[in-house]
Amino acid sequence: MKNKHKYLRKNYYRRIALFLIPFLFAQACNKIKDDNIPVSEGMAEVYIEVKDDGYADEIAVEKPLNPSAKVKLSQGYTLAAELLPVPGNIGSKGNGSICKMTSRYLAQGSSENLKYKVVLFDKEGVFLSENNFSSKQAIEANAFPLPANAPYTLIVYAVDGTSKLPEITFTGGKTLASSQLLFDKTVDLTYFRKDLFVSNTARQVIHASLKHKFSALITTIDASQLGHPIKALTSSFNPDYGKVSFNLATGEIHRSGTASNTAIVFPALNTIAVTSVPTVINAEGAATFTISNFEAGPLKFKAVVGFDNFKIKPGVLYKLKLTLVSTDDRYLMYKDQAAARINGQIWMLGNVGSNATAQSLEMRNNDYVQLENILFQHGDYFQIGNSNAVANKIITRQNITDWIKTDNTSIWSTGTEEKPVKSKNDPCPTGYRVPTNTEFxxxxxxxxxxxxxxxxxxxxxxxxxxxxxSKAKNEIKLFFPLQGLLGIESGEKDAPCAIASRGLLGYYWTSTLSNGDKVKVNWIRFSGNDHARFESVNLTDLSKDALNIRCIAE
Structure with missing residues (x-):
């Protein structure tokens, strides 16, 4: 039994052993009070396997109910919001990384805090017994008798470890039809019902998959485009009905009292992006999210900013994603890289391999100013499809032996020109990728x-x-060094490589592929004598040349 107990605890299952054997019946009855279970010569052995079966499946949620929304703020910023359901059945899948974020038990600290009640009714709906259990209890302590060869209704309900397990209230006689739970505040309630027939001939295992009855919300706010950590944040969700009566027979929720705001709790601030703890919400239908206080760098407001076009359904876990977006051209630190935003696009200030990090920007009056030193923008040289540089930024002439040959048509992007997707070969840092022709x-x-x-x-x-x-703000500038082209001098396999046209031309890879008789790769060429232009060459005919890369934010 000890080994079985260890196994069950390891897999987060709680089996209530119903050892129903005649010679233990009298002793077991002494342990259970207010019990209407009759004495019978035929007793069965039944186990109940209890698990959190997660939230409602995403398929059952109408996504169009929650279109994206935007609210204009000061200083050229808008706050974009998107409320989406998280895929269901998270608890039963046992995905540790997801469960730590979304499971109601793990969100409270540990699944070891699970409290649950098992209630039995006979075939007429007459109350038989109820027993409280905790996941911290030993399995041996959970025994009680039950006559075999008879139908029953089994009810299991649970709350998180920080809440008191509610007692059953009967509005009339002690029957299933008159049984309900009463709450004065919203708790994370899960519920299971099964009509079953207990056999005398076989050991039975009943899988009690607990379903969440209230909604839950995880909120994230991303201020990456602002480039400053979030220092103050007060927000809430409405409505939330504190008083609830829950029908044990049907699993229906009846709300009463006055709807109120539920505070969204962010346990850690002072970062670019913050995430709330899961917030349990007792409501259905129209809902509103509001921010009443916010501070990140120069952006501050205390007036209420709200989104009132959301709709929610009980039993669904939602993720509310809010993003600060701006078309205001400015310098910023984005994804740990010095960058400039021009007409909504965010570009790194330097080429890949450059020193254009924080030393390229200086904070003045709560805003970044670029230190105009073109040496910061010089980067390394990359062959098409190679995530590693073949030469550093100061090369003039040397032998290179690690050229690669590729016919991969998804060299820099696995997506399309309209929707590029960063490939594994892309050498840009996290949050950035090789740009397309369209973006240039x-x-x-x-x-x-x-x-x-x-x-x-x-x-x-x-x-x-x-x-x-920038045409919109002329103090915002991007430098593209004319670093020339690195290639083999004579076209021979083992010939040295040298820089051509440094100081006159600049070549920059794009992720665009041109399809014709043969796949062509593309680059943009900057010249000191004319405007920039796009060039291409057959992928299969590409010689051993290396160009520079300037990354754009994903």
Whole structure:
């Protein structure tokens, strides 16, 4: 029995052993009070396997009920909100990483705190017995008798470990039809009912899969585009009905009293993105989320900002994702990289492999200012499809032996031109990817392009570049160094590689593939003598050349 107990505890299952044998009947009856179970010569052995079966399946949720919404804030920012159901049956799948975030028991600290009650009624619905159990109890303590060869109704309900297990209230006689639970506050209630026939001939296992009866909400707020940690945040969800009567026979919820706001609790602030603890909500239908106090960098407000177009259903776990979005051009630290936002696009300030980190920006009056040093923007050289650089930023001439050959048509992106998806070969840092032709065209359409530095071809010219200045805010600029092209000098396999056109031309990979008779890869070429233009070459004909990469935010 000890080994069985260890096994069951390890798998978060709680089996209530109903050892129903005649010679133990008298002793067991002495342990159970207010019990109407009759004496019978035929007794059965029944086990109940109790588990949290998660929230309602996502398929049952009408997604169109919750379209995305936006609220305008100050300083050119908007707050975008999206309320979506989390896929169901999380508890039964046993996915540890998900359960820690969403399971009601683990959200309270430990599944060891589970409290539950087992209630039995006979075939006429007459109350027979009720017993409280805890997952901390030994299995041996959970024995009680039950006559075999008879039908019963089994009810199991549970609450999280921090709440008191509610007692049954009978509105009339002690029957299933008159049984209910009364709550003065919202708790995370799960419930199971089964009509069963207990046989005298076989050992039976009843799987009590507990279903959540109230909704739960996990809220995240992402201020990455703002570039400042969230220092203050007060928010709530409405409505929440504290008083509840729960029908044990049908599992129906009857709400009463006045609806109130439920505070959303964020246990840790002072980070770019914050996530709340799961919030249990007793409501159905129209719902409103509001923020009454917020502070992150220069963005502060105390007036109520609300979203009132949400609808929720009981028993569903929701994730409310809020994102601060801005088309206001500015410098920022995004995903730990120094960046500039121009017309909504976020671009790294330097090429991959550069030193354009925090040292490229300086905070002045609660806003970032770029330190205009083009040396910060120089990066390494990358061959198409190679996530590792083949040469560093200061190379002029050397032998390179680690060229690769690829015919992979998803070199930089596994998506499309309209919806690019970062591939495993993409060398950009977390949160960024190689841009498409379309994205480069949008950048050029929203900037004025001028020369910077001494435009001339020289292997040691590190001071030349093209300067892209925001049309909306001319103090926001992107430098694209004219680093030239790294390639084999004579076309021979073992010939040295050298830089060509440094200080005059700049070549930057894109993730765009052109399809024709042969797949073509693309790049954009910046020149000190004319405007930027796009070029391409057959993937299979591509020589051993290495270009630079400037990343865009995903």
């Amino acid at each position: 065209k949008a950048l050029m359409a929203n900037t004025l392009i001028t020369n910077y530095g001494d435009i001339k071809s020289d292997p040691k010219n590190f001071n030349a570049g093209r300067l892209l200045v």
